[in-house]
Structure formats: C-alpha cells, structure tokens
Amino acid sequence: MKTFDRENSVWARFSEEQRLEMEEYSKKYRHFLDTARTERLANKEIIRQAETAGFKPLHDYATLKAGDKVYWNQKGKSVILAVIGTEPVAQGMKIVGSHIDCPRLDLKAMPVAEKNGIVYFKTHYYGGLLKYQWVCLPLSLIGVVYTADGRRIDVSIGEDPDDPVFFINDLLPHLGKDQAAKKLSEAISGEMLMPLVGTNSEEEKTKPAVLELLKKKYGIEEEDFASAELEIIPAIKSRDVGLDRSMIMSHGHDDRVCSYGNLAAILTAHAGTKTQVALFADKEEIGSVGNTGVHSAFFPDFVAELLALQGHTEELWLRRTMRNSQVLSADVCAALDPVFADAYEETNAARLGYGICLCKYTGARGKAGSNDANAEFLSQVRQIFNAADVPWQIGELGKVDQGGGGTIAYIMADWGCDVVDCGVAMHSMHAPLEIVAKSDAYSGYLAYKAFFESK
Template identity: 25%
Template sequence: MNKEDFNEGLIGFLNASPTPFHATKNMSMMFENAGFKRLIEKEKWELQEGQKYYVTRNDSSVIAFTYPKKEKNYVMVGAHTDSPNLKLKPNPIIKEHGVVKFGVEPYGGLLLNPWFDRDLSLAGKVSYLDANDEIQETLIDVKKSIATIPSLAIHLDEMANKERTVNKQTDISPVLTTDDDFEFDEFIKWQLSKLDILDVKALYASELSFYDTQDASFVGLHDDFIASARLDNLLSCYVGMLSICSVEADKPMLFIASDHEEVGSDSSSGAGGSFLENTLKRMFSDYDEYMNMIRTSILISADNAHAIHPNYPSKHDKEHAPKINAGVVIKINANQRYASNSTTISRFMNSASLLDEKLQNFVTRSDMGCGSTIGPITATRLGIETIDVGLPTLGMHSIRELCGRDDAHSLYKILVAFKN
C-alpha cells in the first residue's frame, strides 16, 4: 500500500474511532473483510491450520492472528485502544447557574488545558433492558457538538497566562444546554432510537466519553504532519491492524490491541490481564509447543514516542531526541520501563535495514521520569522477547496530537516484512 492511501485510511480510522469500543469494532470489521474468522471466548475453538482468526474481549480489546501449518515463531505486534479523555460520571447531570452541565472524571494522564473551548461530542457503550427482559449492549456516537468547557475570561483570572491550574472536580464540567427540563435518560433513549432501538424498558449502565469533534487532518506547509485526537495510540492500532491484514496466512503473525493502558493495564481486557495468554494457550495446548513458540517469537510493542519539542529542546536528551518524519523510534530505558534489549533491538534494526528504513533512538533525560508501555507488562507475563518502538509525536495526551505523515507508513513496511 502506498503512503497516500495508507494515510487517507488512517485519517478515516481516527475519525470513526472516538472510543476504544468503536476502535475495536472498526478493527473487527477490517479483519472480517480481510478473511479473518471470528472466535468467541466462551465457545469451544476448533482452529484449522492455514486460517486467520480474531477474538475480542469487553468490546474494547482485540487479538487477530494467523494460524500457519508449519512455522510457529510469531511476530507479535502490541498496541492499546484507549486514550486519555473525560469520562461521564454515572449520575452526570448538574443543573445550576442557568445551565445544565455534565459531571466528568479524567481518564488517564490527560493535558486538561487544551480541553477548554472545544466543540465536544459524546460516544461509548450503553447497556439496557429490552422488551424481552434481556440485557443488551450497543455503541452510540452522538457526533453532533453538544457541549463545551468555556474558559474563565482573563478579566476574572489575572494569572491565567502565568500559572493556570485546573481543578478536576470543579473546572472541567462541559456545559450542555440552558434547557432546565433536560433529562439524561431521555437523551440516551433518543440516541438509541436513532439506531432503531425502540424497545428500551430500562437503561442500566453506560461507559461514555467526551471527544473533540474536529476531524483528523493534514497540517503543515507541505502537509508535513497529521493532527488528530487519540493518535496515542490509535496510530499504532491502525499500523498493526493493516500489517496483519497485509500478510499471507502462512506467515505467523499476531496483533493485539489492549484497553486500559493509560491507567496501568490492570484489567481483564488490559495487557496486565489474561487475554493474550489465554488466547495463546488455546492456540498451543501442548505446554512444550507453547513454550517453544514463546521463546522463538518476538513482541513489538508499538506506542507513540516523544518527538523533540522545538520550543522546549531542554526537556530532551539531545543525543536521543527523535524528530518527526525521521523514522521509527526504538525506546530504551535502563530501568526496564521499556522492554527493549540488545537482542530485540538488533533484530528490529536488521529488518529495517533490509528495507532502507530509518530508525531513531529515544532515551529520556536521566533526571526526568519515564512513562511505560504494554511492552514490559507483556514480557513479564509471558516471558517473550520484546522491543518497544513508537512513532514520534508532539502534544502527547493533549486533546489534539501531532505526528508525521511518513513515520507510520515506515513502521507498516517494517512490520509486514519483518523476518523473525
């Protein structure tokens, strides 16, 4: 796939995936179109060699894999479906001072200031009781800009440009309407009715998140960049999804996109949970065969990397400061916050060099903290050789992030051609 088609598809995927639920649904549809057969965890599996399969958990994590007849030394690609956002509280309605507001809770380590004065919509999963007294679940996406978080005028905050702080409880409630008769349940039922779901006896629970309605787009004098919400880490999800859809069924490859990475991965559908291990043990029921597969495979953990910020270069180690559109980043940390080691780095470098693809190294400043990824978590749980890589990004964890138009396509080419 050429770079132009690749990036157009990326923008479409970003716009269609406002939550992990939507991202997982979109990837599942892509797998179906590429000939992958769906598996259900609670059912018995009858795997056939030479076929391709996918399975989801919690509607927010997905695994896709080939099942070759001969080789079993897998190239695994790991990413995560979640991004920092504002999640709706269970009892969200606040009516005061002439407006109706929504109570929200920050999810993950998000930059709060960029959420002010943006056009916001709402999406996620809703559970309800239908006319047959059965619990059903469905995804909704309001799409329309229904709320905003207005900034406090500078006349009322003389320190705004000096030391602006944000209180997570009182300062970030999105303003919805001046209609004091607004009822949340009726609003949700209205959204369900637009999906032709009319038999709602009772609304139960929901997992809904606000998102910026501005579409992903090319930015820059020569369209140098791609700007979008949720680049961390839908960018890697798209690359991993497209990579496994581009290889033949006889190449041992697996892709996993897990939820809840931004809050530590400790959940049934997170990388700290059992999803991947359960799947692999069903693929390889013989323990010796399973261990042989683990010790001959490699996991490529793909999560965005910090590009050097041109206005804050002192925040980076100048010898390990990746640039946008200068190649995929290998992430290294002596304290094992990243799982890369000399063995896995060498294998990745070799595969990239065969394609003439550029690589960069990232090491955080020794006097600054370092984020982590699913890489060390999965390596610890499975005992699989792992490398952490990423695509250079600016504005990470903001409501709108920035990446290069070249780097994701470069990683895609490396993954498709990777020789294990």
C-alpha cells in the same frame, strides 16, 4: 536507501513512488482515525476489516493449519488477529502489540448536574492528560448505555456536522488574576471539567428538561447512566497539517497511529514460518488493568487456545511458546520539539519525519518500570529493518529525570518474550489533538510488516 539517517528526513530519502504510496496510506489512516474514535469503535472497525480479509473467530476452528486467519474479540474493547505460520505455534510467534484506548474524559455514574440554571456533565478524566488543554473545545459524546431491562443503546452526539456539540468553559482573562497566579497544573481542576449540556427549560429547574430530551431521543433514564460507558472526546476529525501537508492532526494518534500500522501490516503481510499476531489492547493509558488490559489473562488465554488446537494443552507449552516469541511493543514516542527543547536530550531524541522509533527503554528516573530491551534482540530488529528498507531511528522519552512513561513492553517481557518498544514519534502527545508526520506513520506500517514477514 539509507535506513538509519540522522541528516536526511524520510521524505527526502523516499522515491516519488514511495511518496505516493505514503500519501495513499495516510488517506486510509485518516479514515481509520475518523471511524475508530473510541476503543469500542476501533474494535468494531478492526474486526470489520479483518473479516473482509478472511479472518474468522477462533471458536470457528477445530484445528489449525498454516495460513489460517483467526481473531479473538475481548469483550468488544480489545482484539487479537493471528495468521498461522508453517512452524508450530509453540516454536514462537511474531507479535506486534499496540493499544486502542486514548486519553479522554469519561462521564461519571451520575453525570447530570445543574448549577444556577445551567446543566453540566460531571466527568472523570482517563489517562495522563493536561486538564487545562480540554477547555474551550467542541466536544463529542460517544459510548454505550444499558437500560434497566438490559437493552443496549449506542450514543453518538457531536460527530455529525448537524449535531450539537459540548463545551467546557474557561475563565475570561478580564477576571483571571487569581487563576493566572496558580501553577499551570492547578488552574483547571478535574472537577472543573464539566461540559455544558443545556440551559432551556419552562420549569424552575433545567435538569428535568435535559433528562426529558435524553429520554425522548435515546430512551435513557437518569438511573441508566449507572450502567453506561460514555466518553467525551474532541468533536474534530483528522486534518492534514502544514502547507506541504506533511503532518496529520487528530485526537487519538496515541496509539491508533501504531494500531492502524499494525492492522494494515497483518492484513497485507505474506504468511511466514512464524505465526503472526497483532494485538490491539485496551486500558494501556491507565496501566493495562481490567479484563481488557494486557495485565489480564486474555492474551495468554488466546495463545493457549491456539496451542490446544495444535494438540498442546499443558501449561508448559504455553510458557515455552512465550519464551520463543518476539514482540514489537508498538506505542508512540516523543519527538524532539524545538519549542520545548529543554525537556529533551537532543542527541538521543527522536525527530519528526525520520522514521519508526526504536526505544530501548522507557520508564522513569533510573529506568523504573522499564523493559530495557536486550542488545541481541535489538540487533535482530535492526537487521530486519535494514534488509527491508525500513526508515528507522532511535529515541527516548525526554531527559533523564525529566519525567517518563511506560508501555505494555515490560508486561509482555514478564511472559518471557523478547520485547522492544517500536513506535511512531509524535508531538503534543496526550493532548486533545496530536501531531504525527505522515512519513513516520507509513514507516511504522513498513516496520511491522517487515517484522511479521521475518524468520
């Protein structure tokens, strides 16, 4: 099969057997999407699948040998899986790094507010999103609350078909003269993103009645919201798109389409000479900050623990290991959308359905905030993909000076690793519901598996 082909789609290049494998993979991916709805739920599902495949917590090991399967759970919101290679860890690792957080709305610390007899949730949006896209959708509330006595309560409202949902109003067009005159970015402000919570009360005020419902169902007092992480996401599960069912619509493709490929790859790849590492990080959408983001020490700490179990406790060994390692930064890329063609430079734009996308650089303007992968590593990755019959393409994030964005690539390059962005191209990135092609999602899995198994 021709792996780099700008004339024929991946589906056209696939054999009938490969098309069936792609469909089976897509079913499993959709199940993951509908289960791993938040970063905490993704963490839980990844660990469940890893333990089923024989992975054990790193702290269960006193020494490490080739073929050992270990994982690191970073505060229930990030995960690392590793399969130990025949070579010492210090000789370098094959790392695929993806993220499991997504753009969403977070409830504020004191979220319950009443206006004219209507109770709302006050929210703060998370990540780079277009606020006007979040109105007039059915919404779910998912997360955790810790009560005054330290008891954890898991909350999920809107996911079950019999659950109520939440909803953010927009202005009716009959009264929209002033709104229509505003810039699109100003028509809906952040403080207007307030989901409807309730209206019924036998008292003068409605808020106490809503708080009483929360107390009866979950045992939550208003003060408990101060120690909670509650997220608003679309109450819509994944669906096939198109008469040919060639695409998938879902919340959270960015970056669960790469994360699932990463997970499936490390669970099915043959153990190799190099230690294989699958990183699933939190907080990428807000700059990889916090102690569950890649800017923190948890990933180098994990590598240091691996080295210690192989007899190397000095920091110099950690630095050598990172310099010897190679990374695919598995994050999504923008696919050319003909409806918005003016935002793309067509010659260098990725296309929906043409394979996993290699992005030499992301960043903005003059490559600011970019990793800018070196030609030597790109050459190695091309050879790996071509040898393994992985469909691939090149891409960039729109026209020069049009905008831009970043990934974890530059952070991991700071550790000395060779890194290139390698992710699934998609439409409607960061929207409440996003689109990927099944063939691209499957190509991502093939790419990450081939990379893990390479020498």
